Every structure is written in structure tokens, then in C-alpha cells.
Amino acid sequence: MVTAISIGITLLLVLLLARPMGLYMAKAFDYETTGLDKWFLPLEKLIYGIGGIRRENQTWKQYVLAIVMSNTVMILLVFLIFRFQGSLPLNPSGIPGMEPTLAFNTAISFMTNTNLQHYSGESGLSYLSQMVAIVFMMFAAPATALAAVIAFIRGMAGKPLGNFFVDLTRSITRILLPISFAAALVFIALGVPQTLEPTAVATTVEGAAQEIARGPVASFLSIKELGNNGGGYFGVNSAHPLENPNALSNMLQILLMLLVTTATPFTYGKMVGNAKQGRVLFVSMAMMFIVFLGISLTAEYAGNPALNALGIQHEQGSMEGKEVRFGVAQSSLYSVVTTASETGAVNTMHDTLTPIGGLIALSNMMLNTVFGGMGAGFLNVLMYTMIAVFLSGLMVGRTPEFLGKKIEGKEMKLIAVTMLFTPILILAPTALALFTNADTISNPGYHGLTQVMYEYTSSAANNGSGFEGLGDATPFWNISTGIVMFLGRYLSLVTLLAVAGSLAAKKAVPETAGTFRTDTGLFAAVFLGTVLIVGALTFFPAIVLGPVAEQLTLTP
Amino acid sequence: MSLFLISVRCTLILMLLFGLGYNLLVTGIAQGLMPGKADGSLIYNRNNELVGSELIGQAFADPKYFTGRVSSIDYNGAGSGTPNYAPSNEDMIKRTAEAVEAWKTDNPDVPVGELPIDLITNSGSGLDPHISPEAAEAQIPRISKLTGIAETQLADLVRKHTSGRQLGFLGEPTVNVLKLNLELDAKMNQ
Numbered sequence: 099m100v101t102a103i104s105i106g107i108t109l110l111l112v113l114l115l116a117r118p119m120g121l122y123m124a125k126a127f128d129y130e131t132t133g134l135d136k137w138f139l140p141l142e143k144l145i146y147g148i149g150g151i152r153r154e155n156q157t158w159k160q161y162v163l164a165i166v167m168s169n170t171v172m173i174l175l176v177f178l179i180f181r182f183q184g185s186l187p188l189n190p191s192g193i194p195g196m197e198p199t200l201a202f203n204t205a206i207s208f209m210t211n212t213n214l215q216h217y218s219g220e221s222g223l224s225y226l227s228q229m230v231a232i233v234f235m236m237f238a239a240p241a242t243a244l245a246a247v248i249a250f251i252r253g254m255a256g257k258p259l260g261n262f263f264v265d266l267t268r269s270i271t272r273i274l275l276p277i278s279f280a281a282a283l284v285f286i287a288l289g290v291p292q293t294l295e296p297t298a299v300a301t302t303v304e305g306a307a308q309e310i311a312r313g314p315v316a317s318f319l320s321i322k323e324l325g326n327n328g329g330g331y332f333g334v335n336s337a338h339p340l341e342n343p344n345a346l347s348n349m350l351q352i353l354l355m356l357l358v359t360t361a362t363p364f365t366y367g368k369m370v371g372n373a374k375q376g377r378v379l380f381v382s383m384a385m386m387f388i389v390f391l392g393i394s395l396t397a398e399y400a401g402n403p404a405l406n407a408l409g410i411q412h413e414q415g416s417m418e419g420k421e422v423r424f425g426v427a428q429s430s431l432y433s434v435v436t437t438a439s440e441t442g443a444v445n446t447m448h449d450t451l452t453p454i455g456g457l458i459a460l461s462n463m464m465l466n467t468v469f470g471g472m473g474a475g476f477l478n479v480l481m482y483t484m485i486a487v488f489l490s491g492l493m494v495g496r497t498p499e500f501l502g503k504k505i506e507g508k509e510m511k512l513i514a515v516t517m518l519f520t521p522i523l524i525l526a527p528t529a530l531a532l533f534t535n536a537d538t539i540s541n542p543g544y545h546g547l548t549q550v551m552y553e554y555t556s557s558a559a560n561n562g563s564g565f566e567g568l569g570d571a572t573p574f575w576n577i578s579t580g581i582v583m584f585l586g587r588y589l590s591l592v593t594l595l596a597v598a599g600s601l602a603a604k605k606a607v608p609e610t611a612g613t614f615r616t617d618t619g620l621f622a623a624v625f626l627g628t629v630l631i632v633g634a635l636t637f638f639p640a641i642v643l644g645p646v647a648e649q650l651t652l653t654p
Numbered sequence: 655m656s657l658f659l660i661s662v663r664c665t666l667i668l669m670l671l672f673g674l675g676y677n678l679l680v681t682g683i684a685q686g687l688m689p690g691k692a693d694g695s696l697i698y699n700r701n702n703e704l705v706g707s708e709l710i711g712q713a714f715a716d717p718k719y720f721t722g723r724v725s726s727i728d729y730n731g732a733g734s735g736t737p738n739y740a741p742s743n744e745d746m747i748k749r750t751a752e753a754v755e756a757w758k759t760d761n762p763d764v765p766v767g768e769l770p771i772d773l774i775t776n777s778g779s780g781l782d783p784h785i786s787p788e789a790a791e792a793q794i795p796r797i798s799k800l801t802g803i804a805e806t807q808l809a810d811l812v813r814k815h816t817s818g819r820q821l822g823f824l825g826e827p828t829v830n831v832l833k834l835n836l837e838l839d840a841k842m843n844q
Contacts, residue, residue, distance in 0.1 A: 263664060
């Protein structure tokens, strides 16, 4: 009962925040003069001036090129900081430079909003790297994705796509910075440290020496959650008591993870001038979310049959890899939220989830449409929307239209190719790793397959959580996941912005009584069917061999 | 100006403003307003020696203390982590079975049916400062026998260090093991 109330209230807050936030975002990206300018324009002008940014509209090709070029430059500079952090300032604990393949992996990981971590923050990064490299990218990466989805929406609305550098700047100054600044102060009040002092050394009650790692955690934590980044300051991420001290800090993290991604459908509805369509997409995604959450909670409360058979008191559910202050309810909720929003922060070890709990986390990432990560998730949703429109058009035998634009061969070819990226990026490397690097798997049996598949799913979907038992700090894993993360991010950005460019150039067809409406319950059902059928057909065999087989072997 | 140059200049200014500036600003405010929390909620004893952090668990090997969660890293706060055992992992099933046997020897007065699962499972961080109230209560008979402190007194102590759900509905009830043992320690030395 308490579980239901706590989850109900948390989700109610998410719901209440989504629409106002969505409308605020629509305003933040409006190039006309708005009342917000007097707050943000001075800082933005400074950035435009030093960056040499001219505020002019770009074509879709220029926009894509700006994304790829700027992100590549950022990856290179951050790579250099990681390599030379040993001789750079702000390194009180004396941490050495990073190994090259690990620096390659980490720089791509944070630029692509993935935050897969093959290092441990306490021992692998200096305070300078945590701030100037990691936190910088935690702003720049989600801002890039948000800019891309806004450009896409502008294209669909038949407006000019805008300017990438202006959108990048506005994403940070008007959305990411003010909210993460305020949230950081709240986190400190709740017990999250924010200090430049080195690791503390205590003498315990029993007389042993205990080291306690700390650092500027709170400012890191708020942008990690708000930007759907997910990389932990500490190795175990938000399971660490200093990165998530209590249930209140846990709830704030959940709200931050869902804030922008649940608001985006409303921003979309506002910008294309069809609020109802935005609501239909929001409700469709919320339905998938609730069903997945219900399954995960049931599985985690049922616990591990093999342990329950020992005759112990197991009312709490499955507690291996979980923290007492969160228990099963807040851990399970967090695991569903972090994979739905492609954040990748964890407050429980996903490797230790029950097979079905792990399956839900995996499915969220494979579908990548249950809200999804900042910007990138909603791009994916719009892609599935167009597939649904196309299929409906085929069924009734008319040229499909979406927002008054005809969807034709050119767009569908681009979308069909985009749809293939994720399964190829997940399944092909999984097969390769199983053949060549099976010795890095830590848990034997069917679970081992899930470990490998989870790593690449998380990379391709730019999530970043892991089944952390995997021995992934090797050149093979660093390089292969680095490539998967990079392609998982930029391939679909390019093809989908091409679709936007093509749609923007089309003349709008007037709506008639015969137009297939895309803002109705019927369309929501078609959309959900498309997402689930495409997802299920692609990944079903692999899922049966992994988590489903493991669950069947768990009888005591 | 070429796209490359704009990219480099943008990157540098964003690094400076939002990498360095943002972090230092928040650090300055935190150190000015809430230094205790900002430094990691550290606990000092009467002689002003650091004994730990109220948010970080400690290893208690002596059975006269309350013990916390299983920690594969032995509560070394320089790092954090777990063995990441899958539910089907043989080593984990063996470890828990052994913990149950050890419980029977060390706590003959409390049947296994009253041993809560959080006491024999590894926490997510390896640094969990809490156990469930039931897990603390289950240890009272053993500690009373070893220290000579009455069970009712120990029960009072546990109650004192139990925190309910936050705002009445969020999270789980917890007992802070370090704070509980610090007070137990003071009682033993009286």
C-alpha cells in the first residue's frame, strides 16, 4: 500500500510538471523576442561573441555538419584532458593519466549522452577531469540532442530548421543550467557532498582506517540526471550513499530524469500547432511505462526463489545489490525510469536484478520509445509515428499524410534504414563478443548472454547503465562499445534530420474528411502496435535465450 | 569563420563556463552555507578525531556490535562496488547458505525464519550505512548476551536510531548502524 502511494505521488508530480515544462521549452526555442530574453540574453551574447556564432538559419545539411564537427572537436579535446590529467591542476589525490583506449571510450561515451563507464570515478578521474571534461560534456551532449529534436520539429512544422550553435547555447542557458543549479543546492541540503577536499581518512569504531572518497558531487549529480546522462561520480553511481543519501534525493533524481523527456511531446504539440497530437503520444508512452513498471515491481517483490528457499525472512523481496533505504519499491521504480529515459544512472545493481526485472530494463532500451533520452528518444518516437502513419496509409490504400505533409518513398527509405541501425548495432557485436571474448563474462549460464547483450544495447541506445559484473575494462570492450555508441548516436541523427529537411521542403496538403487523423485513440493503438511488433520481432529470440531462460532455471 | 574554428572556440568557452565556472560556483555556495553536509556528513568524536561519515557504513567484525549489510569491498570508502552476482550465480547461493549456517551458530535464540534478507545480501554500494529495523532487532539477543546490557535497553537504543519513511511514505524504515554502534560503544564503556 505504501509502495503504491509513494510511486503514485512520484508519478503524479512527473505528470504535473510535464506540460508546463513542455510549454516553457517551446518558448525557450522561439527565436522571436520573448520575456525570457532579459534573463538569459547577456550570458548567451557572451557565448555567441567568444564562439564566433552568427545567428542565421542553417539548411539540414549545415545543421548536421555543425553537430558532427562540434561534437568531434569536443571528443578530441576531452580525450586530451583524460590522457594528461596527471600533470594538470586540480588533482589533489594524484590520479595518473588515462589509458588510451579507455580515454577513447570515455570521451565518446560522455559526448553521445551514453555515460557508459569502464573506469571508476573515485580512482580514475582528477577533480579537473570530473569538472572540465565530464560535467562540460554532461551539458553539451544533451544540449546537442535537444537541439536536434527541436530542429526536426521545426522541419515538420514547415519552419526553417534554425542554427545549431544557437540551439546548443539556448538548451544550456535556458533549460539545463538554471534547473541543475537549483537542484544541486537541494541535493547538498539533502546530504550530497560538494567539496574540493581530498579523500578523508577516518578511524573506525573498531580501530581500522577507513578512506572516504568525496568531491564536487552535487553539481555533477543534478546535470547527470537532468541531462539524461547517467554517469556516476562514484563507481556505483546513485547506489552510493553520498550520491543518493535518502528517499527524498532519490525522488528528486527520478523527477529530473523524466522532466525534459516527458515534456518534449508537449513542446512538439505546441510547436507544430497540434496539442492533441502531443498528448496522444504522451499517453501512449505513459501506458507502456506503467505496464513495464508493474511487471518489474512484481518480479522484484517476488524475489529470488533460490534464496527464498533458505527459509529466511524475505518479505523485503530481492535485496542482493540493493540499498536498504530504497528497498525494492524505489529500486525497481528507479531501474524502469533510468532505462525508459535512457539516463543510465542506477541506484541498484542491474546485474543483480531478477531475470524479469532485468528484462524490463533491457526492453526499455531496445524499444527506446518509452519516453527515451533527452531529444534522441522523441526523435525515435517521431520515426515510429511516421511508420505507423505509413502502415495505416497502406491499409486504407491512400498516400499517407502526417501534419499535412505527404510521406513518400524518399522519407520511408530513410526511415527503413534508420530502423535497422539499432538491431544491427546490438546483435552483431553481441555475437562477435560471445565468440571472441567469452572469458570477460562474470556470471555463468544464460545470464552471461544477457550481460553481453545488455552492454551493447545500453551502448546503442546511449543509455549507459551496465550489467557491471562484465569485465569490460579491456581494449576490446573499450573500442567496440566506443564505436557502437558513436554510430548509435550519429547515424540516426543524420538520416532523421534528412527526413526533416525533406518534409520541410514540401507543400502542405489541405486536410479533408478523408485524411487519416493522427491525434486520436485509434492512432495511439496503431502507434503502440507498431512499436511493440517491430521491437518484439527483432529482439524476441535473443531475449528468450537470455533472461527468459534464466528465470526458468531459478526454481529452488 | 570556418566551422572548425567556431567549434573549437565554442567548446573552450562552454568548458570554461559550464565545466569550471558552474562547479566552482556551486562549491563556493555549498561551503559557505552548508559546510558540514558539503564535506560529506563526517562524524568526529570528543577528541575531534574523525570516526567516519554518517552516510557511509563501517565493517563490524566483533559480534558484540550490530553488524550491517554484506560488503565484498569490506566497507572501503576509497571505492565502491559489489560482486554483481546474478540471481542464478552459484557463488552467491553458496555465500548466503553459509551465512544462514553462521547465523544459526551465532544467534541460537533467533530462528532462521526471523533472519531478514538484508542481513545476508550484499548491498548495491558495498557502503550501505543502514539495515532494516527487523535486522537490528534480530541481533538484540546475541548482543545482550555478549555485553550484559538488558534486551529492553537495546531495543530502546534501536528504536532511537530508527528513521521512518521520509514524509511518512517515501523509501523504507532504516537503522543507521554506525550511529547505533557508537552509542552502544559509549554504553559499554560506562
